[in-house]
Amino acid sequence: MTTVLYEHPVFLEHKVPEGHPERPDRLKALNLALEHQRFARLVRKEAPQANEDYVLLAHPEEHLRAVMRVIPEEGINHFEADTHASPASLQAALTGIGGAIAAVDDVFSGKADNVFVASRPPGHHAEKTKAMGFCFFNNVAIAARHARQAHGVERVAIVDWDVHHGNGTQDIFWDDPSVLFCSTHQMPLYPGSGAKDETGAHGTIVNAPLSPNDGSDHFREAFRDRVLTALDNFRPDLVLISAGFDAHHRDPLAQINLTGEDFDWATGKLLEVADRSANNRLVSLLEGGYDLEGLAESAGLHIERLMRG
Numbered sequence: 583m584t585t586v587l588y589e590h591p592v593f594l595e596h597k598v599p600e601g602h603p604e605r606p607d608r609l610k611a612l613n614l615a616l617e618h619q620r621f622a623r624l625v626r627k628e629a630p631q632a633n634e635d636y637v638l639l640a641h642p643e644e645h646l647r648a649v650m651r652v653i654p655e656e657g658i659n660h661f662e663a664d665t666h667a668s669p670a671s672l673q674a675a676l677t678g679i680g681g682a683i684a685a686v687d688d689v690f691s692g693k694a695d696n697v698f699v700a701s702r703p704p705g706h707h708a709e710k711t712k713a714m715g716f717c718f719f720n721n722v723a724i725a726a727r728h729a730r731q732a733h734g735v736e737r738v739a740i741v742d743w744d745v746h747h748g749n750g751t752q753d754i755f756w757d758d759p760s761v762l763f764c765s766t767h768q769m770p771l772y773p774g775s776g777a778k779d780e781t782g783a784h785g786t787i788v789n790a791p792l793s794p795n796d797g798s799d800h801f802r803e804a805f806r807d808r809v810l811t812a813l814d815n816f817r818p819d820l821v822l823i824s825a826g827f828d829a830h831h832r833d834p835l836a837q838i839n840l841t842g843e844d845f846d847w848a849t850g851k852l853l854e855v856a857d858r859s860a861n862n863r864l865v866s867l868l869e870g871g872y873d874l875e876g877l878a879e880s881a882g883l884h885i886e887r888l889m890r891g
Contacts, residue, residue, distance in 0.1 A: 583695045583696065583862075583888070583889060583890065583891035584625065584693070584694045584695050584696075585624055585625065585694065585695065585696050585697070585698065585885065585888045585889045586624075586625045586626075586627055586685070586688055586693070586694040586696075586697045586698075587616075587624055587625065587626045587627070587697070587698050587699075587700060587885065588627055588628070588629040588681035588684060588685060588697065588698070588699045588700065588701070589609075589613075589626060589627075589628065589629060589681075589700045589701075590628050590629045590674075590677050590681070590701070592631075592670055592673050592674045592677050593606075593609055593674050593677065593678070593700070593701050593702050594606040594609060594610070595668070595670035595673075595674060596667075596668060596670060596671045596674040596675075596702055596703055597658060597666075597668035597670070597671075598658065598666045598668075599658060599666060602664075602666065603834065603835060603872040604702065604703065604704070604716040604870075604872070606702075607874060608702065608871065608872070608874065608877055609700060609702060611874040611875070611877055611878045612700055612877060612878055612881050612882070614878065615878040615879070615881070615882040616882070616885070618882075620886060621882075621885070621886070621889075623889070624885065624889060625694070627684075629677050629678070629680050629681030629684060629699065629701065630677070630680040630681070630683075630684055631673060631676050631677045631680045632676045632677070632679040632680035632683055633676075634646060634676065636676075636679050636680075636683060636724055636728070637676075637679065637719050637724065639723075639724045639727035639728060639731070640710070640719070640720050640723040640724045640727055640754050641708075641710055641711070641719060641720070642710065642711060644711070645710065645711050645712075645713075646719075648713070649661075649667075649672065649675075649713055649718050649719070650672060652667050652713075653667050653668075653669065653671055653672045654667065654668065654669060655669060656669060661713040661714065661718075662713075662714060664714075664715065664716060665713055665714055665715065665716055665717070665718075667718075671703070671718070672718075674701075674702065674703065675703055675718045675719055677701065678699070678701035678702070678703065678705065678719075678721050678867075679719060679721055679724055681699040681701050681867075682699055682701075682721045682722070682724060682725040682728075682865070682867055683724070683725065683728050684697075685697035685699050685725070685865040685867075686725050686728055686729050686732075686733070686820070686865055687732070687733075689820070689862075689863040689864070689865060690729070690733045690863065695862045695863075695864070695891065696853070696856070696862065696863070696864040696865065696866070696888045696891075697864075697865045697866070698825070698866045698867075698868070698881075698884070698885050698888060699721075699865070699866070699867045699868060700868050700881075701721070701867070701868060702868070703716055703717055703718055704716055704717050704721075704826070704868065704869040704870060705717045705718070705719055705720045705721035705722060705723075705724075705750070705824075705867070705869070706720060706721075706722060706742055706744060706748035706749075706750055706751050706824045706826070706869050707746070707748070707749055707750045707773060708720040708750040709749065709750040709753040709754070710750075710753055710754055712750075714750075714773070715746065715749075715750075715772065715773060716870075717750060720750045720751060720754055721867050722740055722742075722748075722751055722822050722824050722867050723740075723750070723751055723754045723755065725822055725865060725867070726738040726740060726755075726761050726820075726822055729819075729820050730760060735819045735820050736760065736819055737760060737761075737762070737816060737817065737818045737819050737820075738760065738761045738762070738818055738819065738820050738822060739761075739762040739763075739764070739813055739816055739818035739820070739821050739822065739855075740755075740761060740762070740763045740764070740822045740823075740824060741764045741765075741809060741813070741821065741822070741823050741824070741852060742763070742764065742765040742766070742767070742823075742824035742826070742869070743765075743766050743767075743805075743823070743824070743825065743826065743829065743845070743848060744765075744767065744824055744825075744826025744827075744828060744829070744869040744870045745767055745768050745771070745826060745828040745829040745833065745835070745836040745838050745870065746767055746768070746771060746772055746773065746826070746828065746835075746836070746870060747765055747767040747769070747771075747773060747774075747775050747776030747789070747791075748763070748765050748767075748776075748824055748869075749773045749774075749775040749776070751763055751765075751824065752765070752775065752776070752780065752782070752787055752789075755782070755786070755787070756782050756783055756787065757782070757783045757784070758784075758786070759783075759784035759786055761786060762786045762788070762812060762813070762816045762818060763782070763786065763787050763788070764788040764789075764790070764808070764809040764812055764813065765788070765789050765790065766790045766791075766792060766801060766804055766805060766809065766829075767789075767790075767791060767792065767829075768791070768792050768793070768794060768796075768829070768836050768837065768838050769791035769792065769793070771794075771836055776789045776791055777789060777791065778790075778791065786816075788808055788809065788812045789808075790804035790805070790807075790808040790809060792804060792829075792838055794836075794837040794838070795837050795838075795839065796838055796839065797831075797838070797839035797840065798839070798840060798841065798843075798844050801829070801838070801840055801844055801848075802844070802847065802848075805848055805851065806851075810851055810855070813852075813855045814855070814858075817858075817859040818855070818859055818860055819859070819860050819863070820860050820863045820864075820865070821852055821855055821856045821860055821863065821864045821865075822864075822865050822866075822867070823849075823852060823864070823865070823866040823867065824867060824869045825845075825866045825867060825868055825869060825881070825884060826868075826869035826870035826871055827845060827870065827871030827876060827877050827880040827881055827884075828870040828871045828872055828873075829844075830842070830845075830871065830873060830876035830877070830879070830880050831876070832873040832875060832876035833871065833872055833873045833876055834872060834873060835870070835872050840880075841880075842876075842879040842880045842882070842883040843883070845880045845881075845883055845884050846883040846884065846886075846887050849866075849883075849884050849887040849888060850887055852864060853887070853888070853891060862891070864888070866884065866888065868881070
């Protein structure tokens with residue numbers, strides 16, 4: 583297996599207020615974990631900055647302009663109470679999109695079997711016309727639309743295991759039968775969406791909510807029974823992961839009690855899906871994960887499993 587990791591120094595330049603959970607230290611903690619010898623053969627590349635036009639694959643132009651208007655010349659500005667922008671934030675967001683686009687291109691050109699994009703700000707809460715939940719643009723949605731447009735992909739599956747429901751991704755693909763969106767998440771919890779009966783216009787939305795204090799057994803049961811079953815029926819040509827690691831038991835923003843081994847297990851199951859129907863093509867994009875130790879452990883095991891195949 584050839585695994586590529588996309589990264590860029592500009593992701594550290596997206597500044598947030600002191601004490602904000604989505605902080606640059608998240609990527610610093612992951613980079614420290616990646617210094618271990620077991621990651622020696624990981625191919626690490628600098629993510630390119632995407633053209634603004636790529637935003638329009640998932641958002642209207644007015645949303646792009648609204649985000650651009652909030653970017654300050656200095657200091658920190660905000661979209662809403664928890665979603666902030668600094669002078670380098672637009673460049674960071676476009677570079678996150680660029681990494682996602684490059685990752686999709688790599689798995690279709692044969693340059694990589696799978697790819698992890700270690701970017702921030704995250705994206706899965708960004709709806710068609712709204713920045714929220716630390717997110718400006720929906721990176722995974724843009725990646726899916728790029729795969730359809732540039733590579734002629736018929737069926738894309740997005741699996742979101744962030745502890746917060748990917749309301750933005752659900753919003754964007756509600757009416758799109760070519761994209762299967764599957765999510766495990768804590769409920770009730772921000773942003774309040776993600777009930778089982780939210781199935782989309784074509785039955786291609788699959789939500790598997792977990793209850794506060796659920797752990798490995800409940801997560802794996804939901805993943806097997808709802809997510810993996812839906813994936814096998816859908817037979818995607820590409821598997822995308824919204825890889826949030828805030829369902830880890832150490833995370834301060836939720837109450838799901840997973841360990842790094844659970845993310846390793848879920849990664850292995852999705853690699854099996856990609857092997858069966860997608861010629862191993864799998865792209866994973868970093869979303870949440872706010873305890874530094876929990877994030878480093880879980881994302882490290884996730885990347886290590888990608889490398890093993």
